[in-house]
Every structure is written in C-alpha cells, then in structure tokens.
Amino acid sequence: MGIGFATGRESGSTKEENIRLNLLAAYDLKYSNTKSTDYTNVNKKLLELIDATYFIGKTTIQTEIEYMRKENVINRAEGRLIFVTGYAGKRNIL
Incomplete structure (x- = not known):
C-alpha cells in the first residue's frame, strides 16, 4: 500500500489548506x-481522515x-515491463 500526498486543495482532515x-x-x-476485501476493507475512522481512496486491482490495471x-x-513490450x-509491478503502478 502506498499513501500519496498532493497539494492544492483544502483538506478538513489535515487542517492545512494545501494538503x-x-x-x-x-x-x-x-x-x-x-x-x-483484504485490501479494501479500511477502518471507517481512518477513511474519515483521508480525502480519497484508490484501489487498483487486475481489472483496473x-x-x-x-x-x-x-x-x-x-x-505491448513496455506494458509488460511496467x-x-x-510487488515490483504494484510498486510501479503506484
């Protein structure tokens, strides 16, 4: 799992306008x-702190x-490499 940070919009959970x-x-x-569901079942209290969630499985990929x-x-060859x-493939996707 990775946690991505992006700036530019207000976030109620971080109390910082640019995070x-x-x-x-x-x-x-x-x-x-x-x-x-082993990956997508996230605690509701944690979800309240997060602005957006993205779950990336085989179909999405x-x-x-x-x-x-x-x-x-x-x-096609580049797709197979990336x-x-x-684990390495999932890291590349994120």
Whole structure:
C-alpha cells in the first residue's frame, strides 16, 4: 500500500489548506490467496481522515494498459515491463 500526498486543495482532515491525503492500494489477489476485501476493507475512522481512496486491482490495471496502448503512450513490450505481477509491478503502478 502506498499513501500519496498532493497539494492544492483544502483538506478538513489535515487542517492545512494545501494538503490532501489520499490512500492508494494496488493489490494482487494471487498473493497468499487473498480476496479484494483484504485490501479494501479500511477502518471507517481512518477513511474519515483521508480525502480519497484508490484501489487498483487486475481489472483496473488491464483497463489502464489498454488505454495507454490505444493512446500510443506505451507499446505491448513496455506494458509488460511496467505492469509486471508481484510487488515490483504494484510498486510501479503506484
């Protein structure tokens, strides 16, 4: 899981006008036979502190690969290099 920080908008949770707190989670269901809720089930109190959450699974990743190939941002070989499976691939996605 990664936590991304972006500036420019007011955030009630941080009490700083130029900070937003976003949770980004790229997950692989093949890891230890997990299910999506193992990654997306976030404590409600924690969610109140976060401005936005993004959960990135296999379908989301494949959709992004197809979009980037269609727009000629990457080719098939580059897609395989960037969006590999396992921890390294999820780190690249984030």
